[in-house]
Amino acid sequence: MIHAADVTVRRSAATLIRDVSLTVERGEVLALVGPNGAGKSTLLRVLAGDEVPSAGTVQFDGRDARTWRPDALARFRAMLPQQSTLDFDFSVEEVVVMGRAPWQPETPQVQQGIATAALRLVGMETMAHRRYPSLSGGEQQRVHLARVLAQSWPTGAGPMSGAVLLDEPVSSLDPQHQHRTLELARTLAGHGVAVLVVLHDLNLAVQYADRIALLCGGRLVALGPSHTVLNEHLLRDVYGTCFDIVSHPCGGCPLVLARPLHRMR
Helix, strand or coil: CEEEEEEEEEECCEEEEEEEEEEECCCCEEEEECCCCCCHHHHHHHHCCCCCCCEEEEEECCEEHHHCCHHHHHHHEEEECCCCCCCCCCEHHHHHHHHHHHHCCCCHHHHHHHHHHHHHHCCCHHHCCCEHHHCCHHHHHHHHHHHHHHHHCCCCCCCCCCEEEEECCCCCCCHHHHHHHHHHHHHHHHCCCEEEEECCCHHHHHHHCCEEEEEECCEEEEEECHHHHCCHHHHHHHHCCEEEEEECCCCCCEEEEEECCCCCC
């Protein structure tokens, strides 16, 4: 689906990403985690085809990302950036309908129906006619998630878009909507979509991701299921603080607990 081989990104004298190779398969949620400045957002932009790497290649369905026309790429994958700036006084529904731009021509009725369905999935259907600038930061984030869902929505009986890339989609959300957002990610994967999501909360990554990619200093230091990646010694080296990994009280997955370096067990 999305395959990166030996991807390196340089800007001036700095190397932001170095020799990263990974694949995001259809039907999986891959969580990209790592400390601040690790290069997660840069790598996500490269994997979305929005930035050309200095070295290495990115392929979508076996084709070099650089050969895709912008309209075809927009229909193939949808991306939620870390920050979405919108200063115009659009309604919530109008913002979500923007996600249908790659699928033109469509009737207004079709666009409105998809926008309504996408807003329902993020719990914003009652706010369709609210003005976007009047919303809270978390509500705005959910509107842009609905826009991404609308972009991924199938036309007619067609399949959903091939890939969805989400950059810190839960950063401004309360716990209920954090889980709702990541449950949507799992639902997309269940429809055969390749989902790549940047997360800071390791416990959310454990609960929702099929695999975890751990990035540090622009390098991929671990990739695999949570039990192989979330190692106390590795996490201490990467994050510079201590971790305890224990059994979750509800069972089924590990629980990651961070603590200061100076605090004894």
